[in-house]
Amino acid sequence: MKIKNICCIGAGYVGGPTMAVIAQKCPHIQVTVVDINEKRIEAWNDSNLEKLPVYEPGLDKIVGEARGRNLFFSTHVDQAIDQADMIFISVNTPTKTYGKGKGMAADLKYIELCARQIARVATSDKIVVEKSTLPVRTASAIKSILDNTGNGSKVKFQILSNPEFLAEGTAIEDLLDPDRVLIGGDTSTSEGNDAIESLVNIYANWVNKEQILTTNVWSSELSKLTANAFLAQRVSSINSLSELCEKTGADVNEVAKAIGMDSRIGSKFLKSSVGFGGSCFQKDILNLVYIAKSYGLTEVADYWEQVILMNDHQKRRFAHHIISTLFNTVSGKKIAFLGWAFKKDTNDTRESAAIYVADELLNEQSQIDVYDPKVEEQQMYTDLDYLNTRSSKDNREGLTVHQDPYRACENAHAIAVLTEWDEFKTYDWQKLYDRMQKPAFLFDGRGILNIEELENIGFVCYKIGKGKDL
Ligand SMILES: NC(=O)c1ccc[n+]([C@@H]2O[C@H](COP(=O)([O-])OP(=O)(O)OC[C@H]3O[C@@H](n4cnc5c(N)ncnc54)[C@H](O)[C@@H]3O)[C@@H](O)[C@H]2O)c1
Numbered sequence: 001m002k003i004k005n006i007c008c009i010g011a012g013y014v015g016g017p018t019m020a021v022i023a024q025k026c027p028h029i030q031v032t033v034v035d036i037n038e039k040r041i042e043a044w045n046d047s048n049l050e051k052l053p054v055y056e057p058g059l060d061k062i063v064g065e066a067r068g069r070n071l072f073f074s075t076h077v078d079q080a081i082d083q084a085d086m087i088f089i090s091v092n093t094p095t096k097t098y099g100k101g102k103g104m105a106a107d108l109k110y111i112e113l114c115a116r117q118i119a120r121v122a123t124s125d126k127i128v129v130e131k132s133t134l135p136v137r138t139a140s141a142i143k144s145i146l147d148n149t150g151n152g153s154k155v156k157f158q159i160l161s162n163p164e165f166l167a168e169g170t171a172i173e174d175l176l177d178p179d180r181v182l183i184g185g186d187t188s189t190s191e192g193n194d195a196i197e198s199l200v201n202i203y204a205n206w207v208n209k210e211q212i213l214t215t216n217v218w219s220s221e222l223s224k225l226t227a228n229a230f231l232a233q234r235v236s237s238i239n240s241l242s243e244l245c246e247k248t249g250a251d252v253n254e255v256a257k258a259i260g261m262d263s264r265i266g267s268k269f270l271k272s273s274v275g276f277g278g279s280c281f282q283k284d285i286l287n288l289v290y291i292a293k294s295y296g297l298t299e300v301a302d303y304w305e306q307v308i309l310m311n312d313h314q315k316r317r318f319a320h321h322i323i324s325t326l327f328n329t330v331s332g333k334k335i336a337f338l339g340w341a342f343k344k345d346t347n348d349t350r351e352s353a354a355i356y357v358a359d360e361l362l363n364e365q366s367q368i369d370v371y372d373p374k375v376e377e378q379q380m381y382t383d384l385d386y387l388n389t390r391s392s393k394d395n396r397e398g399l400t401v402h403q404d405p406y407r408a409c410e411n412a413h414a415i416a417v418l419t420e421w422d423e424f425k426t427y428d429w430q431k432l433y434d435r436m437q438k439p440a441f442l443f444d445g446r447g448i449l450n451i452e453e454l455e456n457i458g459f460v461c462y463k464i465g466k467g468k469d470l
């Protein structure tokens, strides 16, 4: 089947950039991205490309090129579903916050709503593509809803799994030049194979066929969770060793370089940090743990859960190190945060380590002053309020947001680097030092600053994973 019209449900961090790239690379296909969030759609349609709801390097240019030509953002979900030959579901699948599986399982209510809506609205055959990250075997639930509700008896549906592997901050490069594209489908029927081929042909407009991998649906669904678990495991592994480095006089960056040069290990994802964040790693590993438990695989579940426990420890450890270094009290002391996003080059803050470190320090009655080049003030308060640790009013009193890093650091007792934004390396650190309380402490949670230079200025420095010479 030659696809002419695509609908994507969910205009978020995945739906927006992914569809923008498909539209740019396939001018012959009309792509409509729909969302129930009117504000988000308005922002995607803003004539000022700096106001797009997702910040990603290079995204503005691609949206500018394709929008209005064959890329559209709309709130008319039913209409877009009905017109499409292929529907991507790219809605959020957060960790459940209630009921059975609370705190572990993926909440699939948005996925189910989409499936029911497609079944209700569709009047012609559709290929439905799972773009969201889903527990293994979700496709069978979607198929059952599609086949048994609405027009399901008259209209034929094929379900594909096409998980997205882009990382935020590099989404456009990842989409334009992916390591692989994974497509899972019903390989046992000719209709299933035709559907797979339709999607392969879309990606083949810019991705080499050798990099487009086709599998059965369950392998595809499980590979996504597995990839994230392996990546996060590397970060937790190196973070666990950062603590040992600090005790023994080793330097975690040197250790990472030394082991990463072994081609069997590889050098990527070995950067020790204040802990991984982002909307995916924690959620997807918890989901994997939940699935393993639900099959009675206790050892498998415990093995992967440790990746999360290590990450929680790393965030807490960083906050406690700040407190103990500042003479065991931060009450009334001003701590400047450089960075709030979960990594550089994104405005996304979901599960950012900064939120948890701030929460620990606010519990100790510290005053926090934050500067982040891309995160909006309101988002930081929403992140803290979401934890439900204290009142909104207390969060606003405890945390102040600045537009200027030098103002954020003025009179601070300490600076903590929580995100690895490149601009932090270019600051006039002497000027920052001069404006701070003394001793001026610096906690580099991302290992990006030149500690020797900062110590020469007079800073008392802590760099994650760097032990003192014994
Ligand atoms: N963020 C990433 O880097 C990333 C990468 C790969 C995969 N994923 C996966 O992709 C999925 C989406 O993630 P995201 O970060 O884009 O989420 P997001 O929260 O940024 O976007 C999801 C959007 O879906 C919309 N939505 C929810 N229900 C809807 C409905 N019934 N009809 C129309 N719109 C609806 C929401 O309003 C929201 O705008 C998740 O499953 C996630 O795990 C995310």
Ligand SMILES: O=c1ccn([C@@H]2O[C@H](COP(=O)(O)OP(=O)(O)O[C@H]3O[C@H](CO)[C@@H](O)[C@H](O)[C@H]3O)[C@@H](O)[C@H]2O)c(=O)[nH]1
Residues within 6 Å of the ligand: 133, 164, 165, 166, 167, 168, 169, 228, 231, 235, 268, 269, 270, 271, 272, 273, 274, 275, 276, 277, 278, 279, 280, 281, 342, 343
């Ligand atoms: O060596 C490293 C690498 C990453 N991180 C941290 O790990 C988190 C996640 O980073 P990254 O994986 O680069 O960003 P995400 O956007 O969360 O992307 C991950 O999650 C996505 C959602 O599922 C997947 O699509 C991607 O392939 C996967 O990399 C961030 O806090 C990083 O700072 C480290 O601390 N050290």
